[in-house]
Amino acid sequence: MTQPEPAQPRHTxxxxxxxxxxxxxAVRLRLGPNALRLGEEGRPVxxxxxxxxxxxxxxxxxxxxEMGRLRVRAEIAERRLAALADAVLGNVEHAKRAEAERDDARNTLAKVRALHEQYRFAGDDTTDYCAHCNQISGGWIPWPxxxxxALDRHQTQEAT
Structure with missing residues (x-):
């Protein structure tokens, strides 16, 4: 028993x-229309x-x-692929820059927070002050x- 031939793709x-x-x-041109009729009748041509x-x-x-058409399609596909690769690489570079900016901002915030430490004078157990603000203002700035x-509000907003 012979197997049925698999369906060919439409393009094929x-x-x-x-x-x-x-x-x-080509046969009609070289041999004339009678040659085709003979072939259709099953007679050898x-x-x-x-x-x-x-x-x-x-x-x-x-x-x-067909090869020319396929070459054109391949060239178009290669150009599209190159454009997509460029876009992906551009996005990767943009993401790296954004990550670096984020890390710089976090480091800056950490440095600012480190300057504004909670401070309590010896013998005063009820009031806390900001060590940095007291130094630069000459006044007694309560802590926080x-x-x-502001940093705490920013941190709360960033967490949500």
Whole structure:
């Protein structure tokens, strides 16, 4: 029992039809329409070398046209792929810069927070002050100072 032939993709069927048409037209041109009728009747059609070459040239012309079309599609695909690769690399670079900026901002915030430490004078166990704000203002700035409060608000907003 023979297995049925697998279905051919539409493109392959179209190409096969183009080859068949090229051969038919070449045979009709070289041998005349009667040669095709003989072939359709199942009778042998004899071709000399020149006639066979004409049919082969017709097939090769279809193949060359298909190869040209495939080359164009491949070139377009390669250009699209290169553009996508450039876009991806650009996005990667952008992400790296954004990560570096984020890390710099976090480091700066940590340094600012380290400056604004909680401080309590010896013997005073009820009031806390900001060590940095007291140094630069000459006054007694309660802790958490406005800077620390702003940092805490920012940290709370960033967490949500």
């Amino acid at each position: 069927a179209d190409l096969r039809q183009q080859y068949a048409t090229a051969i038919r037209d 004899m071709m000399n070398a020149s006639e066979a070459e004409t049919a082969a040239d017709a097939v090769l012309a279809v193949r060359d046209a 100072c406005p800077t620390t409060q």
